[in-house]
Amino acid sequence: MSQMKAISLVARLLIGVTFLYAGIVHIADPSGFAQAIAAYRILPAWAINPLAVSMPWVEALTGLSLVGGRKTSGASLLASLMLTVFAAALTASLMRGLDISCGCFTTAPEAEKITWWYLLRDIALLTVSIAIFSLEAYLSSSPPESQDPATKLKP
Amino acid sequence: MAADENIRQVLGKGIWQATTLVIIGIIFGLAVNALRLDGLPLFTRAGSSQTGIKPIEKISLPDVFQLYTRKKVVFVDTRDPYDFAQGHIPRALNIQPGTTGAMIDALRSSQGKPIITYCSGPDCPLAEKLAQELKTLGISDVKVMTEGWYAWQNSGYPVEGNP
Numbered sequence: 001m002s003q004m005k006a007i008s009l010v011a012r013l014l015i016g017v018t019f020l021y022a023g024i025v026h027i028a029d030p031s032g033f034a035q036a037i038a039a040y041r042i043l044p045a046w047a048i049n050p051l052a053v054s055m056p057w058v059e060a061l062t063g064l065s066l067v068g069g070r071k072t073s074g075a076s077l078l079a080s081l082m083l084t085v086f087a088a089a090l091t092a093s094l095m096r097g098l099d100i101s102c103g104c105f106t107t108a109p110e111a112e113k114i115t116w117w118y119l120l121r122d123i124a125l126l127t128v129s130i131a132i133f134s135l136e137a138y139l140s141s142s143p144p145e146s147q148d149p150a151t152k153l154k155p
Numbered sequence: 156m157a158a159d160e161n162i163r164q165v166l167g168k169g170i171w172q173a174t175t176l177v178i179i180g181i182i183f184g185l186a187v188n189a190l191r192l193d194g195l196p197l198f199t200r201a202g203s204s205q206t207g208i209k210p211i212e213k214i215s216l217p218d219v220f221q222l223y224t225r226k227k228v229v230f231v232d233t234r235d236p237y238d239f240a241q242g243h244i245p246r247a248l249n250i251q252p253g254t255t256g257a258m259i260d261a262l263r264s265s266q267g268k269p270i271i272t273y274c275s276g277p278d279c280p281l282a283e284k285l286a287q288e289l290k291t292l293g294i295s296d297v298k299v300m301t302e303g304w305y306a307w308q309n310s311g312y313p314v315e316g317n318p
Contacts, residue, residue: 027187030188030191030193030194030195031193031195031287031288031291032284034195035284035287046198049195049196049197050197052195053184053185053187053188053194053195053197054180054181054183054184054185055180055184056184057179057180057181057183057184057187058176058177058180058181058184059180060180061176061179061180061183062176062180065176071172071175071176073165073166073168073169073172074168074169074170074171074172074173074174074175074176075172075173075176076169077166077169077170077172077173078173078176078177081173109280109283109284110279110280110281110284133165133169136165136169137161137162137165137166140161140164140165141161
């Protein structure tokens with residue numbers, strides 16, 4: 001039980017700090033982030049600026065929630081959703097052969113260009129994020145007094 | 156059965172919490188954007204020079220040279236100071252993206268003359284990035300010379316610096 005909690009904590013810190021960092025980087029340079037989004041050539045022009053000003057805050061709040069262990073199921077769900085969207089955008093861009101930078105943890109357009117490695121990293125983070133949600137469901141199914149959670153799950 | 160029920164419960168709670176986080180995030184984002192000086196315009200009309208993401212107008216090398224000969228233009232070299240010192244278009248300013256702060260007054264006072272940004276060549280994104288930054292700061296008459304420094308140099312146009 002406490003082992004599960006420890007795993008959950010490490011996973012929350014990993015995803016939480018990642019999102020918090022990305023959020024802060026994007027909040028610092030909205031114009032650069034808008035250009036990074038535009039470079040993917042997925043969204044219509046009218047959607048780019050509103051997304052560039054609001055998404056960084058959603059990222060940062062998600063990160064903060066995970067680090068602080070508040071609203072964990074919501075934050076891990078949201079992180080998983082965002083990472084899925086990022087994975088889709090990366091896949092589309094890589095398949096179209098777009099020579100763009102990720103815009104993930106820096107908004108500099110001269111940063112390193114995206115590769116399949118970026119997708120792999122995203123999927124790894126997505127796996128951890130889904131694990132946090134599953135652990136949350138698992139932990140909340142076992143009241144603290146129960147030593148063996150398996151007994152609780154038996155019908 | 157209890158586990159299924161539980162997952163459904165946690166999922167429901169998660170969706171509710173996620174929605175709350177998204178709404179709070181959007182409110183914060185919009186509020187901060189409205190307050191900060193470098194905030195982005197949210198609603199942009201097609202063709203408006205205000206948009207943070209509209210591609211910047213390009214200008215070709217011969218047109219640039221014409222403006223140069225009439226001295227009715229401000230050049231901004233976006234390469235690093237070392238390359239700049241080695242050679243640049245005469246009278247060009249040396250400004251990199253993200254460092255516009257110190258030079259913004261000089262650029263604002265030169266309004267009336269178009270600003271032309273350039274970098275080493277077409278593969279370097281700095282000229283366009285700087286042009287975007289200047290537009291965000293309200294300087295609208297900015298064009299990018301995509302061909303860049305090497306094309307200028309190779310055309311035998313005048314240069315300044317210590318190679």
